[in-house]
Amino acid sequence: MSLVAPAREPFAAKSSVFDLRWIFEFAIHGVLFVCTAISVITTVGIVVVLLFESLQFFREVSVWEFLTGTRWSPLLKPQHFGVLPLFCGTFLVAGGSALIAVPLGLATAIYLSEYASPLVREVVKPMLEVLAGIPSVVYGYLAVVFVSPLIRDTIPSADLFNAANACVVVGIMILPMVVSLSEDVLQSVPNSLREGAYALGANKLDVTLGVILPAAMSGIMAACLLAIARAVGETMAVTLAAGATPNMTLNPFEGIQTMTAYIVQVSQGDTPAGTLEYRTIFAVGLALFVSTLVLNVFARWILLRVEEKYE
Amino acid sequence: SNSATPEAGSSGRASGEGLSGAVRIHGSSTVFPVSQAVAEEFSEVAPNVKVSVGSAGTSGGMKKFVAGEIDICDASRKMKETEREKCTAAGIEFVELTIAIDGLSVVVNPENDWVDCLTVEQLKTIWRPESGETVMKWSDVDPEWPEEPLKLYGPGTDSGTFDYFTKAIVGEERASRADYTASENDNQLVRGVASDKGGLGYFGYAYYAENKEQLKLVAVDAGEGCVAPDETTVRDGSYKPLSRPLFIYVRKSSLDRVEVVAFVEFYIKNVGRLAKDVGYVPVSDETAKQNEEVLKKVLP
Amino acid sequence: MSLTNGPHGRPYAKLASRMFALFCAGATWLCVTILMLLLWNVVSYGWDSLSWEYINRFPSRFAEKAGIKPALVGSLYLIGLTALFSVPIGVGTAIYLEEYAPKNRWRTIVQINIANLAGVPSIVYGILGLGLFVRAMQLNRSLMAGALTLTLVVLPIVILAAQESLRAVPSTIRQASYALGATRWQTVWCQLLPAALPGIMTGVILALSRALGEAAPLVAIGAATYVRFLPEDIVNDEFTALPLQIYTWTDQPQKGFHEVAAAGIVVLLVVLICINALAVILRYRFSKNKQ
Amino acid sequence: MSETGSTNFPLKMSTALPNRAAMSSAAEMAGQSKKVVTRELDFFYGIHQALYNISLDIPEHRVTALIGPSGCGKSTFLRCLNRMNDMIDGINVRGEVLLDGINIYHRGTDVVELRKRVGMVFQKSNPFPKSIYENVAYGPRVAGVRQRSVLDEMVEKCLRQSALWDEVQNRLNDSALQLSGGQQQRLCIARALATSPEVLLMDEPASALDPKSTAAIEELIFDLKATYTIVIVTHNMQQAARVSDQTAFFYEGHLIEVGATNEIFTNPLEKQTEDYITGRFG
């Protein structure tokens, strides 16, 4: 066997443009680009559809009335087009569910990240993922069949449908999200900080509350925002549990209506397409889209900064 | 309850098993349960016919009907003149069949000892949109009644019952106060009224019939004295203004297809029993006969 | 100074630390208990309604006679079609963004855009589907319209998962391939995709599980809730799906329907578990092949 | 490699320059009191044994350097001395580690107390994302010191000891993350000093630093040994030679050789030690 490399022509600098290989590469590149374009077009599509129909809506209803009106009854006469009650209902549910999910979820995340043995973590994390994978209509079912009677039994003055029903089930629903995102953030706090603190004679509580949690704070905030965004967009459970009464209230035991539930109500009902009533869902959809977008963008921005911090 | 079904094929045109094809129905959500029930039983005799029932609302159904997209349109009101004109323009001929009568019952809590009968005027005072801020207690309706808070229950705004009630009582379709507990789930309405001393609600007569012990029925006075709904008063129209007939409109050209003929015949034959099942009042024998004659005329 | 009982500045520090640990552990077990309780409730409630007939029957207005066949079949069709659309597009996009796109501002914008699409509520996609597929493309309330709408819902999930697993392929493999004179596509096809496959599949399964459970976008496009036939023509026939059927039953007044709904939920969860089990098996297979 | 005819570089201690570290001869070392003593120490990560039968005496007020190729167990050994390894699941320790004659692995040992007495500085500086002041004050705070004046005094003293006071005295409330790498590492040393330890463990404290910062840290170590007993892990043989009085060579979990630094480097007894310090591997 010879160790001498085979003789070959000197290095040719140029490649032929008509080389089949390059044409193939180019075609693949094109196909992949089109795939990517689709995802971009989706966004454009959402914005265009929502804006187009909403613009027609806003030709008849002023933006000011829409944004500041405190009564929402497009399906009842006389019609009112103030979106605030829907907004209020949406954030009552989102806030209420966060009130349940955040403390519980954060404590769980701390337990899993800082205390639990690997075995417990390996068992509990998948279980919470199961919880996260349960479709939202199932939570709606639970609200109607189990939670609602429970709340009516405890607080007889509560309305039949009420925000609290929705808060409980949506809270349970976003709980796994809070846990898993917060746990990620806690895990991303470099171990060197933990070790540094322990090496100074700190106990577990000192380390967790004094070092880890402050370091992870912005990330945890982002996690909560993402979970809240999810709660804002949650549909089926809220539709089934919270009622269909647009209501400017902060009392969780009254019936309310969220933006999503309103869209479902109209989609299911008799409202003929092309009418003003029908277009309300696009206007409400736009409001919903914008609010979740703001929450998401803000949360992601925070997360991005967290990542940079621990580069 | 489905003892009548095997006869369907006996009309001789075609045996159920051999039928295939599709029947498309759309329209009022009030009529939807009836059509759904008929479709369900029909599919047991003619399993290969794809019957789809949609509920786009009467107006929505009419649009599709005019466009020729569907064979049958469910309607909770008579076809409007404008819609008739459109049909003519589009060359669509049809027959109108009355299939049931819808009666709404107004109910209160059994502990309510001050109300037996409400006038239409009083109902309007309670339900009209402007009352949302003013009528909060029973005493706001009639000063002689106690200061019990008024808790209202009613169907959701996408039900035909709601449309009809608002039209009949307030005078304008969909004109209603918004601060009542709305549910498509009538059982929940029943439970609500049953648990609130000051409760008042309205829904289909059938639900009252099923829950008589928990509720107290209120008679309605439309100027001719108090009338309580029952099968007789609803059918003969003396229970006013909360009873109304329900219709289906069948496109004539669709009747060229055997599966549509079979379906419509099945519909007419069984709707009396099924309407009762789903909570409506069946039409009088007279009307039923009339339906059969109308149909006979257009069948080849 | 002894090591066993040092002069503590904080006598209760140890106790506080213990209590906090207890509190956190309590929260965790509460979460787990809630999960168990929920599942147990649903299963025990729907158990009596479950039978072969239930699965093989059409829905009915009588709870005792209601079945779930068209919903089950509709759902299977739906996720099949959704997979067909979303996987090639999603993986293609991921490959483009990870391996082809120059890392400039446009790519960042597209990336942010996709991340945000993942957070858009599914009902908004439903409205989009209503405007785009049902109305503009005249697909009506067909399986096709439903599947395309769900594709939009899950596409960001597929893309992000595929991107993540492509990124997880050690860059050393990428470099080795290029250094041996492979072209971009050869590197992607021969090295990156095989290595990323388990991760991509996990993402796809996750996305399909999501598609299987989504009811809101289907409600928004106006999918039928009462269908007594099986869909045969994917662009004309109306359809229903498991979550939609469960929703309809839950919304019914009669208690009997709630039991049927619970049974439907059990069926839905079983299908979900099957899909996930499939993912585990496939992953196992692939990682074994690699060794 | 000798069969392929490669070059060798036997290291020789230069005699031209005075070596302060080398002044403490082996003879002197023997007379020194032993601050930390390990006796037949075995260490396991699960079933993987990382240390085999290590018996090593660490003299008070001296710098002991641990050298050896990557993965030989230097860090593991170091972390045994303040029980930092306890954090890891599934570990197992056999043998004894005596601090002032008391076995720290004895049941009932207060680990928190132990770690205050045996401070530690890590390879990569790991300041908390807090102010410079709070970083140094953290140790005293968790020990229960609340009085501001005491803390102030402590912070200043420790920052002075770690030669950082002049650079940061005007920005004690700035985030510690704004400091340069070398400053951060000195801050971590200050932070460790604030718990008034008796022993200071340093795991490659200068390996992530530039030459200038490295020089500063080395000088600091030299100053600190008057007050503290120091154990340092390093990859850099020149550094070990410069700063330490005693050097221990580890190889694959075994303590191969230990002795006065100048002797180890000029006249190693074992072949493996010689191979390592002449750069045969690593």
Place this chain on the structure above:
Amino acid sequence: MSETGSTNFPLKMSTALPNRAAMSSAAEMAGQSKKVVTRELDFFYGIHQALYNISLDIPEHRVTALIGPSGCGKSTFLRCLNRMNDMIDGINVRGEVLLDGINIYHRGTDVVELRKRVGMVFQKSNPFPKSIYENVAYGPRVAGVRQRSVLDEMVEKCLRQSALWDEVQNRLNDSALQLSGGQQQRLCIARALATSPEVLLMDEPASALDPKSTAAIEELIFDLKATYTIVIVTHNMQQAARVSDQTAFFYEGHLIEVGATNEIFTNPLEKQTEDYITGRFG
């Protein structure tokens, strides 16, 4: 550190052992034909300039070693030679790199073809998660070789060249990941040889290996230089001295000094070079 009186270790070339690498003197080097030549090469990562004005000749059939402290640009320079840096976004190259007299940064250069001519071996062995056979056959395959017999022959030849054949000939279909670290690295060399390169770039090929494997790789490099032109980056000065004919010292992006290996190590012209090879920093 000299002000604190630390020890210095000036390295001396041992004359006791014959040094094969050193046989190629600077004089001989000058007569050697230049395989790769860089001319005033500047390199930028975005706005960060990593290489300044590098002009270096790489002689054919010789081993050129690149040394220098971490981050000085050795890897960057190496990766300029087969345009692996092209993968990174935002880079910018000025100046020329000539392979056989042709500028590889010329527009229209077929990069794929270039990389077949200039093979590369990385610091950490990076076999594909496929069989041993498939690893070696990958290069020819992507170049379009389909015939099994040709591939078989190629695989055997390259595995023999990389001194791996005897160890793996009976398990060519086993996963490459089952090999030991040293074997994996030799497999990666075999894989690079399979594209019949003319130049072989090696970025710290032995730094992650144990002494035995390191010795095997060094021997292999010595054998390969008969056929290939080799450029090797190393942190290990002893290694550079052992295997290379020419050594280039980089510091902060500048080429400080280049010359025959024995001259660089015994008699560096620049102060920085001397500081580095005597272990003053790094």
